[in-house]
Amino acid sequence: MKFLKSLKPPGRTPDVIVNPFSIMRSIDFTGWMLLLSGWLAWTMDGYDYFSVSLTAKRLSVQFGKSSTDITTAITLTLLFRSVGAVIFGVAADRYGRKWTLVINLLLIAIFELGSSFCNTYQQFLAVRSLFGIAMGGIWGLAASTSLENIPPNARGLVSGFLQQGYAVGYLIAAVVNLTLVPNNPHTWRALYWVGTGLSVFAAIFRSLLPESRSFLEAKLEAKSRGDTGISPTRAFLKEAKAMLKTNWKRAIWAVCLMTGFNFLSHASQDLLPLFLQDNKLFSPHNTSLIAIISNCGAVVGGITAGYFSQYTGRRLAIIIMLVWTGAFIPLWILPSSFAGISAGVFFLQFGVQGAWGVVPIYLSESSPPAFRASFAGIAYQLGNMASAGSAQIEARGGENWRTTVQGKNVPDYAKVQGVLLGVIIGWTLIMTLLGPENHGSRFEQAVATREGAGKMRNEDLVENHRVLQDDNAETGEAYDVKVKGNVEHVEKGAV
Structure with missing residues (x-):
């Protein structure tokens, strides 16, 4: 019973589930635009990442290398993403979300274009490594841009929608690869050119929108309080050190979870x-076709679980989706018919990406308030780096576990995937149970240069925010930052 109580979100939670369309109406135009810009940036990340895997065979012919050699580019991209998470996450918390994300997207466009003009294998590996640094900044920036500018009661739904931009990016890349690439004289290069154009569009779109309102409010509050007499950069470094000293256990937990x-x-x-x-x-x-079906299950699961996490709490929603995933492993690997496998991958990815749909808001709510972009982004990418060898682990497992299909001895990928996924579900369940539940924490409270920001915890910001949310469940009323001339001031109104 004590365990069940620990999963309950702190503060008062709504007794009645709000219609998702009512929640969507509570988001104002600026909130929608910022949400769309964050989603678009994350979608481009998915498009660009899967470009290599989709063109692996063509790249192997182009560079005279095996498909295994080409996957080295994917591994290098994953490894270097952590570097980008540090660079762009710190810049976002220090200087703001807007121009950091614009620069990030433009660098992605440059390296994507550079990838298309590579003529040697060594050139391609070098450019994709630099590309990984640029890609590393996107998730944290996309999450903070999307989630900081909407009513609290909409965060769960938006979290699921945002995370599945990655699946949408894969689908767009797959469609381009199936339609444009085979009919274009430049073949695989055309896929990268489309990605370049889309990334530039995402950068331009973000540049036309304002800075994150919660960042402006926190910055304004810090100025009005006059907390520190030292330079902003020195103040930031001081508070970052304090944050790591205060939250080192949480940082380890976040990396293990991711x-x-x-x-x-x-x-x-x-x-x-x-x-x-x-x-x-x-x-x-x-x-x-099955890959497309699985991604449809991912999108539906991510949005559904993200929405209901607003009422069940973040951890319980994740746990339910992890148990769901484990239950559908047999249907995922045992059938031999197209219909059976299709149903299996749909419902399995419903669970996998359902759990993932809660991650953006859960990690954001669990991050130190003044370092939300950097803490969440770095934890995500370090977890990504740690899992970079997953494909090699499965391939090696397939070499040792064999099966016979129509008289041919082949790797038993069904057993390998089933065992590995079962172990990972158990690990992720444990990490989720060990984590905090900061459902409803405030996003507009701290800026990284404010004195004492490094020691601030999201737990300290939950209770007051929950009262505000309950009293304004439909309107999502909060404080908004208005800029008139060169003067910033705070006004109360619908976000």
Whole structure:
């Protein structure tokens, strides 16, 4: 009973589930635009990441390398993303979300374009490594841009919508690869050119929108209080040091949690095409169809779980989705028919990405308030780096666990995926149970240069915010930052 009580969100929670359309109406135009810009940035991240895997065979012919050699570019991208998370996350918390994200997206466009003009394998690896640094900043910036500018009661729904931008990015890249690339004289390069144009569009779109309102409010509050007499940069470094000293245990937990989540994705996705073609003897066409079906399940699951996490609490929603995923492992790997496998991948990805749909808001609420972009982004990418070897682990497992399909000895990817996914679900469950529940914490409270910001915890900001949310469940009333001339001031109104 004590365990169940620990999963209950702190403060008062709504007794009645609010219609999602009512929640959507509570978001004002600026909030919608900032949400769309964050979602678009994350969608481009998904598009750009999967560009290499989608063109792996063409790249192997272009550079005279094996497909295994080409996957080295994917591994390097994952490894260097942590560097980008540090650089862009710190810049966002110090200087603001807007121009940091614009610069980040423009760098992605530059490196995507550079990838398309590589003529040697070494050039491609170098550019994709630099590309990984640029990609590393996107998640934290996209999450803070999207979640900081909406009513508290909309965060769960928006979290699920935001996270599934990655799946949408994959779908867009797959469609371009299936339609444009085969009919273009420049073949694989055309896929990267489209990604370049879309990333530039995302950067321009973000540049036309204002800075995050919660960041402006916190900055204004810090100025009005006059907390420090030292330079902003020195103040930031001082508070960052204090934050790490105060939150080092939480930082370790966050990286362990995101390691589990990233393994959860890779274990259920990386070898799916090989599993379908080698173990189930599906054609490349049917394999592509099943991949599309799985991504549809991912989008539905992410949005659904994110929405209900607003009422169940973040951890309980994640736990339910992890248990759901474990229950559907047999349906995912045992059937041999197209219909059976399709149902299996749909419901399994519903659970996997359902759990993922809660991650942006859960990690944001669990981060130190003044370092939300950097803390969440770095934890995410360090977990990504730790899981970078997932495909190699599964491939090596397939070399040792074999099966016979129509008289041919092949790797038993079904067993490998099932065992690995089961272990990862157990790990992620434990990490989720060990984590905090800061459902409803305030997002507009602290700026990183304010004295004492490094020691501030989200737990300290939950209770007052919950009262505000309950009293204004439909309107999402909060304080808004208005700028008139060169003077910033705070006004109370609907966010």
